[in-house]
Amino acid sequence: MSSLTQVVALARQRPMPLAGIMHERIGGYGLADIEFVAAFDVDAGKVGLDLSKAVFQSPIAATAHVSVDPVGVAVEAGPLLDGLSGPLSGIVTPHPDSAELDPDVVRSRLAETGAEVLICLLPTGSTEAVQMYARAAALAGVSFVNATPEPVAHDDELVALFEQCGVPLLGDDLRSHLGATTLHTALLDLLHSRGLRVVNTYQLNVGGNTDFLNLADPGRSASKQRSKRRALSAAGIDASTVAAGPNGFVPHLKDTKICFLRIEADSVLDTPLSLEIRMEVEDSPNAAGVLANAVRVAAAARTEGMTGVLDDACAFLFKSPRRPATEAAGLHDFQAFVAALR
């Protein structure tokens, strides 16, 4: 969230093109048009602060690259549910109101503030809380972007609710702009396009932000592992036993994420080919490039009256879309979807 607010602030300070931003406008919306009207958290240190301050409040690992002007929106307490049921409970003190809040508070605040899109960036493993925010968005008529790997686009009841309420849904599990999953699946596509047979592969990821702290708990990271395997399966390999996931919390790395990737394949005459890559990125800005696309797609689709899962946009934007695609097909469908928006 911190990086998205910084991207919007930068777009107001500096004209396009901005590095890593694919589309100046989506459905008529520029980045500078994104306005924040409400924000929910459970962290006692963030609730009550203006969003522009909360996004830099500890414990947050995103680096401040751009200053963010006050937005006039105070972070409100949201219902806690299972939001911090893991290692984060050791570093985040929940706001006292969050334990008792009725989920209907979220629906009514979304309706009162005139929100058009709700972006869900809860910790992985918070199934109950994520699905509660999804329900609230659908009932309030607000598009939902599920950045987490918890099932929303993969939950039949929730999908039906978004269809009944006439609201667009995007998910699950936001891709990074150029992250480990995209690099991995693009390389698999490349090898397959030359007829090579992939025999072994892995994708190990370490980092030092709160996401990696939370994912260090196997009970919290199961959905992330499933999501990454789904993405690799969409690239045409049997990923059921592939090691691909969060593999360690290394505090001094802070928001730096390092991916170690290896592919072994058989080439002509069964000769072996192997490759190893180490990719290092700043994790939060890498997510903001995709969020900048997703939030504008979600707003434009709502204006155009689209409902339910936006399959043509989701394969490019998410690791675990309902209808998976190869890199090339996902990009093609996304570009066509954006071009068709008014």
Ligand SMILES: NC(=O)c1ccc[n+]([C@@H]2O[C@H](COP(=O)([O-])OP(=O)(O)OC[C@H]3O[C@@H](n4cnc5c(N)ncnc54)[C@H](O)[C@@H]3O)[C@@H](O)[C@H]2O)c1
């Ligand atoms: N590169 C990325 O940052 C990236 C990419 C893809 C997907 N994701 C996914 O997005 C999600 C968020 O990642 P992050 O790095 O922003 O995490 P984070 O740890 O920085 O932020 C999570 C926030 O959720 C708050 N929270 C916990 N329970 C809550 C509740 N019930 N209601 C409201 N707020 C609550 C926490 O207090 C915290 O501020 C994770 O599921 C992650 O896997 C992140």
